[in-house]
Amino acid sequence: MAMNKHSLPPGRYYLSGNEAIAEGAIAAGCNYYGGYPITPSTEIMERIEERFFETGGVFMQMEDELASIGSVIGASWAGAKAMTATSGPGFSLMQESIGYAVITETPIVIVNVQRAGPSTGQATRVGGGDIMQAKWGSHGDYQVIAFCPWSVQEAYEMTIRAFNLAETYRVPVFLLTEEAIGHLRERIEISGDIEIVNRKKRPGAPPFGTKEDDGIPPMPIFGEGEKLLITGSTHDERGFRQVSSPTVQAKLTARLSNKILDHQEKIIEFETYDTEGMDMLVVAYGFTARSARYAIEQMKAEGKKFGLLRLKILWPFADRIVHDLGTRVKKIFVPEMNRGQVAGEVMKYVGCDVVSFAQTDGEVIHPHTIMEQLRRLG
Amino acid sequence: MARDMAKYLRNKPTQFCAGCGHGILLGAILRAIDELGIDIDDMLFVSGIGCGGWIPSPNFNGDTLHTPHGRAIAFATGAKMFNPKLKVMVISGDGDLLDIGGNHLIHAVWRNTDLTVICANNMLYGQTGGQFCMTTPKDMFTQTTTRGNPHAPFPICEVLAAAGTRYVARYAVTQPFQLIRSIKKALQTPGFSFVEAVSTCPVQFGRRNQLESPSAMLKFLKERCISRDKARNLTAEELQGKIITGEFTDG
Numbered sequence: 001m002a003m004n005k006h007s008l009p010p011g012r013y014y015l016s017g018n019e020a021i022a023e024g025a026i027a028a029g030c031n032y033y034g035g036y037p038i039t040p041s042t043e044i045m046e047r048i049e050e051r052f053f054e055t056g057g058v059f060m061q062m063e064d065e066l067a068s069i070g071s072v073i074g075a076s077w078a079g080a081k082a083m084t085a086t087s088g089p090g091f092s093l094m095q096e097s098i099g100y101a102v103i104t105e106t107p108i109v110i111v112n113v114q115r116a117g118p119s120t121g122q123a124t125r126v127g128g129g130d131i132m133q134a135k136w137g138s139h140g141d142y143q144v145i146a147f148c149p150w151s152v153q154e155a156y157e158m159t160i161r162a163f164n165l166a167e168t169y170r171v172p173v174f175l176l177t178e179e180a181i182g183h184l185r186e187r188i189e190i191s192g193d194i195e196i197v198n199r200k201k202r203p204g205a206p207p208f209g210t211k212e213d214d215g216i217p218p219m220p221i222f223g224e225g226e227k228l229l230i231t232g233s234t235h236d237e238r239g240f241r242q243v244s245s246p247t248v249q250a251k252l253t254a255r256l257s258n259k260i261l262d263h264q265e266k267i268i269e270f271e272t273y274d275t276e277g278m279d280m281l282v283v284a285y286g287f288t289a290r291s292a293r294y295a296i297e298q299m300k301a302e303g304k305k306f307g308l309l310r311l312k313i314l315w316p317f318a319d320r321i322v323h324d325l326g327t328r329v330k331k332i333f334v335p336e337m338n339r340g341q342v343a344g345e346v347m348k349y350v351g352c353d354v355v356s357f358a359q360t361d362g363e364v365i366h367p368h369t370i371m372e373q374l375r376r377l378g
Numbered sequence: 379m380a381r382d383m384a385k386y387l388r389n390k391p392t393q394f395c396a397g398c399g400h401g402i403l404l405g406a407i408l409r410a411i412d413e414l415g416i417d418i419d420d421m422l423f424v425s426g427i428g429c430g431g432w433i434p435s436p437n438f439n440g441d442t443l444h445t446p447h448g449r450a451i452a453f454a455t456g457a458k459m460f461n462p463k464l465k466v467m468v469i470s471g472d473g474d475l476l477d478i479g480g481n482h483l484i485h486a487v488w489r490n491t492d493l494t495v496i497c498a499n500n501m502l503y504g505q506t507g508g509q510f511c512m513t514t515p516k517d518m519f520t521q522t523t524t525r526g527n528p529h530a531p532f533p534i535c536e537v538l539a540a541a542g543t544r545y546v547a548r549y550a551v552t553q554p555f556q557l558i559r560s561i562k563k564a565l566q567t568p569g570f571s572f573v574e575a576v577s578t579c580p581v582q583f584g585r586r587n588q589l590e591s592p593s594a595m596l597k598f599l600k601e602r603c604i605s606r607d608k609a610r611n612l613t614a615e616e617l618q619g620k621i622i623t624g625e626f627t628d629g
Binding site for chain 2: 062071072073077078082226
């Protein structure tokens with residue numbers, strides 16, 4: 001399907017990651033934004049506020065992140081393609097309602113431009129410490145989808161895909177980017193050929209039913225006479241609260257997870273570089289993967305054969321490719337801007353050594369740092 | 379003439395305890411909607427956590443959104459702003475709307491968001507077993523004020539009226555006709571409107587304050603409620619413990 005008339009016309013643009021996310025959202029058909037200012041994500045809401053005057057979208061600056069995500073979920077049920085953007089502290093505040101979006105199967109997009117934490121930490125400095133929070137931040141057990149772009153180009157494209165996957169799977173989708181990508185300016189190419197997915201509707205169908213082949217029920221909206229019962233309590237296929245039935249609780253929680261896990265091969269995206277005949281594997285994502293790619297390229301001159309697995313989607317985790325590549329090397333190196341969150345995940349799926357390189361100084365990991373580390377490891 | 383009120387209800391019994399005042403409020407809300415001839419399919423009922431949140435969900439036979447604790451107004455704001463054709467009513471408890479959700483209430487008032495908010499005030503946290511909240515009358519006993527509540531109830535209607543809310547009223551479930559009339563007025567008011575419905579909770583509030591029976595709780599409200607007109611002539615001392623009812627602003 002072609003892009004909508006409000007998208008940036010095809011061509012080359014020079015944008016920051018945050019600006020590209022705002023434009024990606026508009027290209028995807030985003031027509032509701034609820035947010036609260038927070039460094040280093042604020043440029044997203046600033047650009048959306050201005051652009052929505054042209055697109056007719058509804059922009060709400062809310063009183064806090066609890067309200068931001070609440071309004072986004074309310075708007076989604078009113079028929080909007082809705083988004084919010086934030087950073088670590090705001091992301092923490094949103095966690096309760098992220099769980100609500102999961103259990104009510106509400107398609108929403110949440111951008112987290114990660115900064116250095118914990119707590120207020122260093123608001124203007126880069127961090128990557130929210131990977132596990134994105135997976136497990138809300139209480140209970142569930143599956144979500146999380147993208148992690150390594151460039152401004154990808155920030156634009158992944159925002160569009162985040163909306164598409166949210167609508168396809170009726171699930172909150174995260175764009176876990178980093179301050180370094182949010183504030184990086186680079187040239188991007190905008191194509192005229194973009195696939196846009198709109199939500200599946202079937203009047204009268206149970207909104208939380210399980211009859212669909214793919215485990216994903218169609219989604220009605222308010223005001224259509226469907227007499228919807230939307231609740232964060234455990235509910236049956238029509239939305240009636242079932243707060244003590246083990247059967248309903250078991251069925252719902254299993255379906256909420258399985259509707260993602262059963263499609264993970266379709267959802268997961270990654271790239272491999274130089275993995276044929278490699279001596280060692282590097283697993284990286286986001287900005288760090290840029291440095292890793294450059295470092296590996298440079299070290300070819302030293303006769304070293306390093307392969308790179310770049311994760312483009314962090315959740316659901318790319319367990320199969322990690323496992324397969326792990327059988328071909330003795331060691332895997334995982335540089336991250338956190339204390340080893342993805343390294344721990346890699347360890348779950350491989351039998352070889354996993355070496356975590358954790359840098360949490362509010363700086364990006366430079367190529368020379370990765371080269372030094374790789375030389376040490378052989 | 380009997381009205382067909384059953385059409386507004388899903389075919390399920392309510393979950394309220396015997397003697398709960400929320401059933402009276404539930405009836406008052408539906409009668410107000412019926413008397414105004416509003417099509418329930420044009421409405422959206424948003425509620426939070428607690429007994430008050432169960433008034434519309436799942437009882438009302440229309441679109442309902444039962445949200446996390448304290449967030450009803452925030453969720454309602456998103457739905458209303460995206461689709462202004464929806465007539466959005468928020469119905470929730472005092473703890474939900476005022477204590478944990480107070481910031482959203484203040485901001486909805488400030489934005490003058492077109493919402494009708496009905497606060498089902500049972501004077502404490504009922505669903506969690508009866509702890510005090512900011513509407514609990516002074517000196518009353520609850521699970522967490524075992525030697526009496528040291529605080530006076532927060533005068534939410536007075537505060538919202540002072541902040542410029544176009545329609546604000548407080549009535550008790552012992553005043554059903556005034557309650558219906560005020561909910562009708564709130565529904566007809568463009569922009570933000572607020573009705574505080576003081577309700578009864580014999581199970582959690584009553585049994586710790588020698589008001590176990592539903593009738594004792596209703597009597598308690600009748601004795602405490604005083605109209606704004608009458609209250610004007612009383613001293614602060616005489617007003618101690620009174621619940622001032624009436625319209626605080628009117629359009």
